[in-house]
Amino acid sequence: MSRRAQPSAPRPDMVNAVADMLRNLEQISNDPAIVGRCPELPGVVLDKVLGTCLDRDGAEYAQVNRDYEALRVEYFKALVAHPVGRVLALLAVGPDGVEMMELGRTPAFVREVRYGRGTPIRGRRDSYNCHHIVPKSVRPESKAISVNHPTNFVVAKTTRRGRDQSENPHHFWHSLFLHPQTHNAPAEPIPVYVVRPLFPFYPPITEGFHTAEELRKKLASLGAPPLPEIWEQRILEFSKASKHKPYVVPKEFHEITQMFGDLYKTQNKDPALNQQLRSNLAAKGAQLAVQYLPAGAYVDGKPLPADHKPKRTIPVIETSEKPDPVVQAPSTPRKSRSSKRHLQKPTLQPQSTQQKV
Amino acid sequence: MPLNTRYLQELSELFVHDLKWSQYYRKLPEHERHNLDDQIAEEASQGNYPLLPGGNEEALARLSEAVKNELNILLPSSITDILRQVDGFVENGVSLYGIDAEFRDDQFESGPGLLAENLVKWSHFTELIRKYLLLGDSDLWFFALELETGRAVALQRSTLKPKHYFSTVEEMVDDMMQQALGYFGNETDDGEDETDNTATGYQFSRN
Numbered sequence: 312m313s314r315r316a317q318p319s320a321p322r323p324d325m326v327n328a329v330a331d332m333l334r335n336l337e338q339i340s341n342d343p344a345i346v347g348r349c350p351e352l353p354g355v356v357l358d359k360v361l362g363t364c365l366d367r368d369g370a371e372y373a374q375v376n377r378d379y380e381a382l383r384v385e386y387f388k389a390l391v392a393h394p395v396g397r398v399l400a401l402l403a404v405g406p407d408g409v410e411m412m413e414l415g416r417t418p419a420f421v422r423e424v425r426y427g428r429g430t431p432i433r434g435r436r437d438s439y440n441c442h443h444i445v446p447k448s449v450r451p452e453s454k455a456i457s458v459n460h461p462t463n464f465v466v467a468k469t470t471r472r473g474r475d476q477s478e479n480p481h482h483f484w485h486s487l488f489l490h491p492q493t494h495n496a497p498a499e500p501i502p503v504y505v506v507r508p509l510f511p512f513y514p515p516i517t518e519g520f521h522t523a524e525e526l527r528k529k530l531a532s533l534g535a536p537p538l539p540e541i542w543e544q545r546i547l548e549f550s551k552a553s554k555h556k557p558y559v560v561p562k563e564f565h566e567i568t569q570m571f572g573d574l575y576k577t578q579n580k581d582p583a584l585n586q587q588l589r590s591n592l593a594a595k596g597a598q599l600a601v602q603y604l605p606a607g608a609y610v611d612g613k614p615l616p617a618d619h620k621p622k623r624t625i626p627v628i629e630t631s632e633k634p635d636p637v638v639q640a641p642s643t644p645r646k647s648r649s650s651k652r653h654l655q656k657p658t659l660q661p662q663s664t665q666q667k668v
Numbered sequence: 669m670p671l672n673t674r675y676l677q678e679l680s681e682l683f684v685h686d687l688k689w690s691q692y693y694r695k696l697p698e699h700e701r702h703n704l705d706d707q708i709a710e711e712a713s714q715g716n717y718p719l720l721p722g723g724n725e726e727a728l729a730r731l732s733e734a735v736k737n738e739l740n741i742l743l744p745s746s747i748t749d750i751l752r753q754v755d756g757f758v759e760n761g762v763s764l765y766g767i768d769a770e771f772r773d774d775q776f777e778s779g780p781g782l783l784a785e786n787l788v789k790w791s792h793f794t795e796l797i798r799k800y801l802l803l804g805d806s807d808l809w810f811f812a813l814e815l816e817t818g819r820a821v822a823l824q825r826s827t828l829k830p831k832h833y834f835s836t837v838e839e840m841v842d843d844m845m846q847q848a849l850g851y852f853g854n855e856t857d858d859g860e861d862e863t864d865n866t867a868t869g870y871q872f873s874r875n
Contacts, residue, residue, distance in 0.1 A: 375808065380847070413849075424704065425776045431718075432711065434719050435777060440806075441761060472722045485792075591794075
């Protein structure tokens, strides 16, 4: 067994950083309805960050790995050592996942094992990765944002079943939002709209809960106390938004893969056709991204025009440069026509208040 | 060239340990647990790595054919050599893609498949088309084979730029297994590692 798998208490500075992270998430909005505003991405907001897209040449491959691993091991331990973090972990990754995190491991849990005569044993596990909200390849202008701080992490489901990527929201975020914005980005600072889940785990639940009582009963069965009200409400809103079923990435976002397969099969090795294929795919990917991104966001190196109106609604926030303990009240959710209007200006301003340690 | 057998052994032991501590295993009927234990013991006694099997020739042939048809490339022998030894794994945020389930006789989905992952990634990240065959990924990197040169390379996950070239594909997969197991760089194999975190610059604000 590797040395990594030794239980030990997390460092106090990381425990404090996790507390900061949870507090920051709470401060994004005290209105639980924010969770369901975007049906395709429940529990997710876009965070406008001014940053420079860069190739991080400063560190060697092995050093980057070591730094990140050291940080992540401590982060996982601290997250499940925090009373609220632990309960959220139990709901999202179950007792098996929590045990792994206590050892500093990325959570995963066994779904099924199969073997037969002459066929070796294989296991199927639900797996998760630690996602950087502001990618390591983006250098934020704001000193309030630190790429390697728990406030910038989310434990995201990354389960893959062949061509079915419906249980892989993590890579969905990369392909829908991050890659189109960072690809061909200019060397100067630009606004990057990063995916910021309102939970430290995504999806936050593996089953639906209709009422607070149901949720509390589930937690009691796991030997956990009830959650604070703000988290309880968010969980219930998430469950409602995902129709009380496990969240899956909508099918429309898988179509691009099918398009690729079809186009590729019919083409020969003609370079012109190949180039056309790339252009078609890039256009298709950009089309999806611009349905969500506001005016001024960069897609494939170009800013969306000032009159651009995204077709779909997703809340947009902006992590402010100067820490400010006062969080603006969220705007009242609008109904009917106006509820489909994208928030052009950030209406919620959570403050990144992570301590430097 | 063979992969590092110690890492294969440790990964297998880790997966067996996880299985035996899992809610799934604990809820199995007693006779099924016994059968599973027997199978694990039998595979280990034959010198195999339980829960970390290698790919068989028929499945590899089907995968090669499908890669040729759907990606229009020949699956390099360096990749089939790897898959013969370890048919993919997912651990600690590191994934090595395996033979897609549809090409195996049991058709059991046990992890990301090489063809499916390349179809998905090539369609979403158009720079990858025909330039890299992806073998795996992690939080920070894509692990790939540069098709023109046959070199194994770690690409920055966000920018898709090459970050580190390995001397062989095996060296890259050994590195992936190291990451999955939590071994890094120049750490020694014994002794205390309490100082490792400090030595590697444990600072949230470094970026």
